[in-house]
Every structure is written in C-alpha cells, then in structure tokens.
Amino acid sequence: MEKRVTFKGIWLPLLLVAPQIVITAVFFFYPAGQAIWQSLFIPDPFGLSMQWVGLGNFEFLLSDRFYRASFLTTAIFSILVTVVSMGVALYLAVLADRLIKGSGTYRTLLIWPYAVAPAVAGVLWLFMFNTRVGVVTWYIGLLGYDWNHVLNEGEAMGLVVVASAWGRISYNFLFFLAGLQAIPKSVIEAAAIDGARFWTRFRTIVFPLLSPTTFFLLVVNIIYAFFETFGVIHTITGGGPQQATTILVYKVYADGFVGQDLGSSAAQSVILLLIVSVLTVVQFKYIERRVHY
Amino acid sequence: MAGQGGMVQKRGSGLWLTHLGLIVGVAFIFFPIWLAFVASTVDQQAIVRPPMPLLPGDKLIENYTRALTSGVNAPVATMLFNSAVMALGISLGKIAISLLSAFAIVYFRFPGRTLFFWLIFLTLMLPVEVRIVPTYEVIANFGMLNSYSGLILPLIASATATFLFRQFFMTVPDELAEAARVDGAGPMRFFFDILLPMSRTNIAALFVILFIYGWNQYLWPLLITTDPEMNTIVMGIKQMFPSGDDTADWPVIMATSILAMVPPVLVVIGMQKLFVRGLVESEK
Numbered sequence: 001m002e003k004r005v006t007f008k009g010i011w012l013p014l015l016l017v018a019p020q021i022v023i024t025a026v027f028f029f030y031p032a033g034q035a036i037w038q039s040l041f042i043p044d045p046f047g048l049s050m051q052w053v054g055l056g057n058f059e060f061l062l063s064d065r066f067y068r069a070s071f072l073t074t075a076i077f078s079i080l081v082t083v084v085s086m087g088v089a090l091y092l093a094v095l096a097d098r099l100i101k102g103s104g105t106y107r108t109l110l111i112w113p114y115a116v117a118p119a120v121a122g123v124l125w126l127f128m129f130n131t132r133v134g135v136v137t138w139y140i141g142l143l144g145y146d147w148n149h150v151l152n153e154g155e156a157m158g159l160v161v162v163a164s165a166w167g168r169i170s171y172n173f174l175f176f177l178a179g180l181q182a183i184p185k186s187v188i189e190a191a192a193i194d195g196a197r198f199w200t201r202f203r204t205i206v207f208p209l210l211s212p213t214t215f216f217l218l219v220v221n222i223i224y225a226f227f228e229t230f231g232v233i234h235t236i237t238g239g240g241p242q243q244a245t246t247i248l249v250y251k252v253y254a255d256g257f258v259g260q261d262l263g264s265s266a267a268q269s270v271i272l273l274l275i276v277s278v279l280t281v282v283q284f285k286y287i288e289r290r291v292h293y
Numbered sequence: 294m295a296g297q298g299g300m301v302q303k304r305g306s307g308l309w310l311t312h313l314g315l316i317v318g319v320a321f322i323f324f325p326i327w328l329a330f331v332a333s334t335v336d337q338q339a340i341v342r343p344p345m346p347l348l349p350g351d352k353l354i355e356n357y358t359r360a361l362t363s364g365v366n367a368p369v370a371t372m373l374f375n376s377a378v379m380a381l382g383i384s385l386g387k388i389a390i391s392l393l394s395a396f397a398i399v400y401f402r403f404p405g406r407t408l409f410f411w412l413i414f415l416t417l418m419l420p421v422e423v424r425i426v427p428t429y430e431v432i433a434n435f436g437m438l439n440s441y442s443g444l445i446l447p448l449i450a451s452a453t454a455t456f457l458f459r460q461f462f463m464t465v466p467d468e469l470a471e472a473a474r475v476d477g478a479g480p481m482r483f484f485f486d487i488l489l490p491m492s493r494t495n496i497a498a499l500f501v502i503l504f505i506y507g508w509n510q511y512l513w514p515l516l517i518t519t520d521p522e523m524n525t526i527v528m529g530i531k532q533m534f535p536s537g538d539d540t541a542d543w544p545v546i547m548a549t550s551i552l553a554m555v556p557p558v559l560v561v562i563g564m565q566k567l568f569v570r571g572l573v574e575s576e577k
C-alpha cells in the first residue's frame with residue numbers, strides 16, 4: 001500500500017525518522033546484538049576477558065537439568081494461566097451477553113483489574129495467602145487444610161497462576177464480549193426456534209463463530225504468561241520453592257543479575273528471542289488471514 | 294424482535310441467575326482489592342492476629358499519611374512522582390517519535406525508507422525482558438542508572454505506535470495532502486494543521502494504553518533504580534517487605550498498593566471508550 005500524493009524532500013523525512021532510529025539503534029539493536037554476541041562467549045571468573053565457546057553455552061543449557069525443568073515449568077505455567085483466565089472470562093462474557101440491559105455496567109466493573117500491575121496483583125494475592133497473616137490461609141486452616149506456598153511447590157505454582165490469571169480476566173472478557181456481540185442474534189434465534197437448547201447452541205454455533213477471537217486470545221495470553229508475569233513471580237515466590245516457579249524470563253534475570261552468569265543469561269535471551277519470534281509470526285499469519293475474511 | 298430483545302436473552306428466573314453469576318464473578322475479581330483496602334484502614338495489630346476484619350477500620354488517614362510522607366525506604370509521594378514522570382515520559386515520548394516517523398514513512402519517498410520500515414518492524418518482536426542484561430550495560434555506560442531518561446528511553450524503543458499511526462495515515466484521503474500542496478503549504482504545516490488534529494482520537498486511545506504500560510513496569514525499574522529516591526511505586530512495594538523474619542508493615546504496604554492502582558484505574562475508567570478502542574487497535 002502506497003500513497004499517491006507525497007511531499008518532496010530527502011533531508012526533512014530523514015530528520016523526522018531520526019529520533020526513532022537513534023533510540024531504536026542504541027536501546028534496541030545494539031543490546032539485542034550484544035545478547036547474541038555474548039551468548040557465544042564465557043567470561044573468565046574475574047570478568048577481564050571473554051573466551052569464545054561458539055554454541056557451547058547453548059549446548060550446556062540444553063543439557064542442564066535446571067534449564068530443562070524451567071522449560072517445563074514455563075509450559076505448565078503458561079497453559080494454566082491461559083486456560084484459567086480465558087475460561088473465567090468466557091463464562092462471564094457469555095453471561096453478560098445474555099443481558100439486554102446492564103452489560104455495560106458489568107463491563108465497567110470488570111475491566112479495571114486490567115489497570116492493576118502484575119507486581120501489585122502479586123502483592124494482593126500474597127497478602128491473602130500469606131502463611132502467617134493471610135485471611136484465606138486462616139479460613140482454609142479452619143477447614144483443616146494447612147496452606148504453605150513457601151514450602152509446597154504445587155501450592156506455589158497454584159498461587160502464581162491464579163494471581164497472573166486474575167489480572168488478565170478483564171482483557172479476555174472485553175474481547176470475548178465484543179466477539180459475542182458481533183454474532184448476529186438472528187442466527188442464534190433460528191437455532192432456538194429449531195429447538196436447540198442453550199448448551200447445544202453454544203457448542204455448535206456460538207463457540208465456532210467465536211474461534212477467531214479465541215485463537216487470537218490464546219496467542220496473546222501465552223505471550224503475556226511468558227513475559228509479563230515476571231512481577232507476579234518476583235513478588236510472590238521469587239522463583240521458589242526449589243525453582244518450582246522459575247519460568248524462563250525469571251531465569252534470565254536470576255542467572256544474569258543475581259548469579260552474574262552473563263554467557264548463560266545471554267544464551268537464554270537468544271532462546272527466548274526465538275520463541276517470541278515464532279509466536280509473533282503465528283500471530284501475524286493469523287491476523288493476516290483474518291483480514292481477508 | 295423489536296424493543297424487548299430476542300428470545301435468546303433471559304427473563305424471569307433465568308435473568309436473576311445470570312445476574313447472580315455475574316455478581317459472583319465481580320465479587321471474585323474485587324475481593325483481593327477490597328481486602329487490600331480494608332488492610333490499609335486498620336492498624337498492624339488487627340492484621341497480625343488473624344483473621345483480619347473484612348470491614349474498614351478507622352486508621353485510613355493515619356496509614357495513608359504515614360505511607361505518603363515516610364513510607365518504608367522512601368516516601369510514597371516521591372515514588373508516585375517518579376511513576377508519573379516515567380509513565381508520561383514513555384507515553385508522550387513514544388507518541389511523539391512515532392507520529393513523526395510514521396508521517397515520514399507514509400508521506401515521503403526517501404532513500405532507505407523501506408529499510409527503516411523493516412528495522413522498526415523488527416522491534417515489534419522483542420519485549421525488554423529478553424534483552425535486559427545488555428540494555429542494562431548500555432544504560433550503565435551512559436551513566437543513566439537512577440535517572441528518568443534511563444527509566445524511559447529503553448521502553449520507547451518499540452514500534453507498536455509507529456504501526457498504528459502508519460495504518461491510520463494510510464486511510465487519510467489523498468485529496469487533503471493534494472489540497473495542502475496546491476495551497477502551497479509545506480509538509481510540516483500539513484502535519485500540524487491537518488494530520489495532527491485528525492489523529493486526536495487515535496492519539497488519546499494510544500495514550501491510555503501506553504500510560505498503563507509505563508506505570509505498571511516492574512522489571513526495568515527494579516534493575517536500574519538502586520536509589521530508593523528513584524524507585525517507582527509499582528516496584529517500590531516489594532522493596533517494603535523486610536528481608537529476614539521481621540513482620541512486614543502491612544497497613545502501609547497495602548495503602549501503597551492501593552495508591553499504586555489509583556492513577557491507572559482512573560485512566561481506564563475515565564477514558565473507558567478510548568481505552569477499549571486503543572486496546573483493540575493496538576493488538577490488531
């Protein structure tokens with residue numbers, strides 16, 4: 001797509017793109033290049049020189065038990081966050097869509113957790129489930145359940161999943177509600193006249209028509225779970241216990257900044273970079289296809 | 294189905310069940326925030342001897358004053374100010390540079406145009422989380438640790454906004470640029486007098502999204518602001534927890550959490566229409 005009418009000049013447009021190009025070069029391309037470059041070296045223990053190891057860092061990483069465990073943790077974590085937040089959001093959107101009046105009020109009430117930072121969401125859930133003062137911990141203690149996410153790996157994972165999914169419900173709800181409202185009511189009414197009950201209508205008509213929205217949200221939520229949940233994990237578990245909640249992004253931080261293992265951290269960055277690229281391509285491919293509908 | 298809605302919408306008992314389901318959902322969403330609010334209005338004693346009350350106490354003014362003026366490591370008022378500078382810097386800065394470069398890419402033919410376009414396009418792919426270590430080194434070498442420019446600049450280097458404005462400029466009728474040219478108006482005159490006013494809604498929608506994005510940053514401020522006076526509020530909350538076995542100052546921490554939510558929530562609720570629009574467009 002090109003404009004027919006354009007202005008003349010070479011220096012003016014170069015001047016106009018200059019700020020973005022400079023900032024992108026200095027704060028994006030240079031660091032990204034550095035990450036790739038550093039991933040091919042190991043610094044000596046004193047940080048004075050770098051030793052070329054080729055793909056050594058990658059080989060080491062892929063054979064590292066902890067790194068492989070972190071992959072699995074990330075997979076479980078992202079799938080759970082995506083399923084929980086999309087499931088709850090779809091349920092609420094279907095209910096709101098059934099209302100003639102008032103769905104706008106519920107929308108207003110449901111969208112504002114979107115504005116709550118993941119790190120703040122982490123603090124809120126940590127407070128409820130705190131082992132000493134948490135309200136929820138205390139009440140489920142009455143029921144005879146001894147909650148301790150500081151020691152129990154499964155409970156730690158459960159807590160970071162719920163805290164991450166919670167803030168995401170708003171976003172998914174908005175998209176699902178918009179998707180549902182775009183489905184022509186006449187189609188559904190036709191099915192209702194034919195005697196199809198709610199669940200049948202949902203399964204055979206609504207859900208298939210909603211699939212573009214669902215697929216889009218699937219990709220976006222996985223990207224969210226991969227990258228933007230750092231705040232939740234850092235505030236609630238710090239990756240523990242025994243690395244049970246150390247997702248890949250957290251490990252880049254933990255190895256690079258806390259552990260000062262720059263070569264390994266850089267190699268991890270490069271692997272993450274490949275993962276985002278694949279996800280982004282999937283997302284674009286899909287959107288491209290949808291534009292043609 | 295005139296007026297009263299279709300037969301697939303609910304009436305009578307079904308309607309009440311629908312409302313009930315939604316209210317349960319809203320309650321689930323609100324409970325953590327409500328609890329934080331209650332905790333910010335009672336004293337420490339009420340919290341450390343569980344179960345804490347579920348209705349607000351009378352220490353609201355005391356707790357918030359304590360948080361804002363002294364906090365734990367730095368006054369929360371300072372952290373709020375830092376967050377505001379960072380969020381505004383990121384949103385306004387990104388909008389400004391993106392408007393200019395989108396204008397150049399759409400309305401000019403210049404050497405390297407396609408290359409620039411693809412270079413900018415590439416940045417869509419990489420969140421700052423992926424390149425933290427080398428970006429940190431760049432900032433450190435420039436002496437920008439603990440500075441506003443260090444907080445802002447690396448987060449401006451992404452192309453979402455450029456893309457949005459490019460898409461929008463493509464839909465602007467060619468006749469307008471033609472008319473401006475015939476009238477002898479230069480490109481910048483066209484940009485400021487015609488293009489910019491036409492982009493108002495898009496700019497506002499994008500502002501909402503970028504403001505929240507900037508305000509809610511966590512990892513980046515955590516890395517580069519070691520001085521408590523430069524902490525942003527979202528990252529500062531975690532720093533308020535004592536290391537070791539001491540009991541956290543829960544009322545102040547929860548008051549700070551509430552304060553950290555207020556500005557972005559006000560922006561979302563106050564500009565709801567623009568927010569929804571910005572969200573849908575920036576993802577497409």
